[in-house]
Amino acid sequence: xxxxxxSLVKYEAMLEFRNKALVGSLFVYVFSTVFxxxxxxxxxxxxxxxxxxxxxxxxxSSTNAVLRTFQRENKGNALYFxxxxxxxxxxxxxxxxxxxxxxLLVIGIIPIFWLLLGNPVRDMGMFFLxxxxxxxxxxxCLTLVSAMAGKSSNAAGLxxxxxxxxxxxxxxxxxxxxxxxxxxxxxxxxxxLPVVLGAFNIVIVVLSFFLFPYLWRD
Amino acid sequence: MLGILSRNWWKVLAVLxxxxxxxxxxxxxxxxxxxxxxxxxxxxxxxxxxxxxxxxFAGSMVYSIRALRSGNRLFDIKAQQFAQTGMMxxxxxxxxxxxxxxxxxxxxxxxxxxxxxxxxxxxxxVAYFVLRGSIxxxxxxxxxxxxxxxFAFVMLILLIGLMPRLTDSLHPGNxxxxxxxxxxxxxxxxxxxxxxVLGWILMGFWIAGLMAKSKIxxxxxxxxxxxx
Numbered sequence: 150x151x152x153x154x155x156s157l158v159k160y161e162a163m164l165e166f167r168n169k170a171l172v173g174s175l176f177v178y179v180f181s182t183v184f185x186x187x188x189x190x191x192x193x194x195x196x197x198x199x200x201x202x203x204x205x206x207x208x209x210s211s212t213n214a215v216l217r218t219f220q221r222e223n224k225g226n227a228l229y230f231x232x233x234x235x236x237x238x239x240x241x242x243x244x245x246x247x248x249x250x251x252x253l254l255v256i257g258i259i260p261i262f263w264l265l266l267g268n269p270v271r272d273m274g275m276f277f278l279x280x281x282x283x284x285x286x287x288x289x290c291l292t293l294v295s296a297m298a299g300k301s302s303n304a305a306g307l308x309x310x311x312x313x314x315x316x317x318x319x320x321x322x323x324x325x326x327x328x329x330x331x332x333x334x335x336x337x338x339x340x341x342l343p344v345v346l347g348a349f350n351i352v353i354v355v356l357s358f359f360l361f362p363y364l365w366r367d
Numbered sequence: 368m369l370g371i372l373s374r375n376w377w378k379v380l381a382v383l384x385x386x387x388x389x390x391x392x393x394x395x396x397x398x399x400x401x402x403x404x405x406x407x408x409x410x411x412x413x414x415x416x417x418x419x420x421x422x423x424f425a426g427s428m429v430y431s432i433r434a435l436r437s438g439n440r441l442f443d444i445k446a447q448q449f450a451q452t453g454m455m456x457x458x459x460x461x462x463x464x465x466x467x468x469x470x471x472x473x474x475x476x477x478x479x480x481x482x483x484x485x486x487x488x489x490x491x492x493v494a495y496f497v498l499r500g501s502i503x504x505x506x507x508x509x510x511x512x513x514x515x516x517x518f519a520f521v522m523l524i525l526l527i528g529l530m531p532r533l534t535d536s537l538h539p540g541n542x543x544x545x546x547x548x549x550x551x552x553x554x555x556x557x558x559x560x561x562x563x564v565l566g567w568i569l570m571g572f573w574i575a576g577l578m579a580k581s582k583i584x585x586x587x588x589x590x591x592x593x594x595x
Contacts (some may be wrong), residue, residue: 293518300511301501310497311515314490318526321483345530356521360514363435 150238157234157242158249164221165250175214179258182206187265196269196331199262203280204324206258208316211251211284215291216308218243219299236365240296240357247288255280271333275343279330282346283323289350290315293357296364319349378573384566391559398556409467410556411563416460417485418564419571421523423453424492426572428520431513443509444586445579446516447499450492452575456567457489484526491519 166172186193186202193199231239259280262268270276291312298307326342372379392411427449434442464482465475476482498515502508 297498297511297515300507301498302503303501307498307501311494314487314494315518315522317487317490318484318530321480322530348529349525352521352525356518360517363510363514 153234154238154242154245157239158246161221161242161246162249165246171217175210175254176257178213179206179210179254180261182209183258183261183265190266192267194267194269196271197328199266199269200324200328200331202266203258203262204320204327206262207255207280207284208287208320210254210258211287212291212309212312214250214254215247215288216295216305218247218292218295231365236362237358239365240292240361241354244289244292244354244357247292248285251284251288252281255284270331272330272336275330275336276327279323279326279343279346282343282350283319283327286319286323286346286349286353287316289353289357290319293353293361296357296361300364319346322346322349377569381566381569381573384562385570388559388563388566392563395559396555403471406467406470407556409463411559413460413463413467415560415563415567416456416463417527419567420453420456420460421527422568423449423456423571423575424520424523426575427453428517431516434509435513438506438509440505440509440586441583443513444582446513448579448582449575450495450516452571452578454489454492456571457485457492461485461489480530481527484530488519488523488526491522495519 183206186206190198190202193202255277259277291308294312294315295308298311301307322342322345326339326346329339329342388411392408397405397407427446430442430446430449433439434446464485468477469475495512495515499508499512502511
């Protein structure tokens with residue numbers, strides 16, 4: 150099963166990076182949002198403000214990145230190809246690929262922030278961990294939601310409507326945890342927040358694994 | 368006669384419980400505390416509404432699961448009506464909560480995880496109805512909406528049950544505050560609270576059931592007339 154999932158993940162990667170323009174558009178999106186922040190703020194000394202700007206950029210970039218999950222392959226190929234694949238493996242592969250994509254996104258965004266807005270973050274290790282967990286939760290939730298929205302007539306509009314109410318509490322926990330990491334609070338005081346983020350990730354992936362086959366029957 | 372009673376005994380029970388609980392909410396003795404004073408009586412309304420909401424949403428999720436497994440559209444209709452009833456209870460819960468908060472915390476809404484969690488959960492269910500509205504084809508709508516319903520209920524439990532307990536919260540019973548058991552010094556509030564919870568849960572199922580029946584009747588009429 151794992152080799153099949155791995156080959157599906159590679160297939161997703163091939164589909165996504167086949168069209169260099171789309172990948173480039175993601176990068177341009179990130180860079181232009183950070184640049185607007187830079188022009189408005191020059192340098193950001195206060196960790197709380199840096200944190201807030203960071204999360205705005207991460208949220209919208211990961212939404213952008215994941216939105217096209219179910220539109221990557223054209224319909225004809227999809228119909229033939231997916232008769233050969235188990236749907237539960239497919240959704241795990243899509244979520245895994247989106248995890249990697251948002252991970253790369255976060256790894257890309259942090260240096261751009263450092264470059265343009267300075268680095269007032271004190272506990273960088275925990276900040277990275279919280280960002281990965283939260284971005285992972287965003288991407289897995291949005292993958293499941295875009296699977297559901299893809300069945301309706303207005304996929305691009307419906308995905309944020311369905312996804313944002315679920316993402317909002319994850320975002321609140323993430324901003325709080327990252328803010329504490331940025332201002333250098335001891336981990337013992339807020340260790341439960343990253344745990345909650347990890348729990349969200351696990352719950353959403355497990356739910357997707359069981360629920361996606363029902364969506365796939367169409 | 369006995370047949371009707373044996374199917375509907377729980378509705379009679381609901382009415383009797385509420386006929387007892389609602390007057391007793393106003394007339395019964397309560398332990399008066401600082402800050403809370405007599406507003407503790409809201410316990411019988413606010414908290415019971417949330418319990419009823421969770422019970423009705425759980426019913427909705429069960430019908431969604433059954434709809435997915437059997438493909439029967441009647442289950443989907445029931446799931447939708449139960450979700451609507453649940454939203455009504457949730458809305459009343461929030462309004463009673465806001466009234467209570469004005470007297471105890473000073474303002475109707477504060478930045479508290481449980482409040483935010485409950486508002487977000489209701490937004491998730493609003494999104495359920497938006498999703499239903501956006502798909503025209505009935506079988507596909509049933510499947511997608513049922514999947515989202517299960518997802519939404521799991522999120523509801525996480526957001527209202529789990530998260531406030533892990534983070535700081537003003538709410539009693541979460542975030543380091545004592546639960547209401549600590550406020551019921553003379554144990555007389557439990558006598559009104561438990562019947563009240565049970566009564567409102569049963570009432571919630573009754574209302575949801577009625578709404579489901581009326582919607583199913585509409586559906587059957589429409590099916591009959593369209594076949595001809």
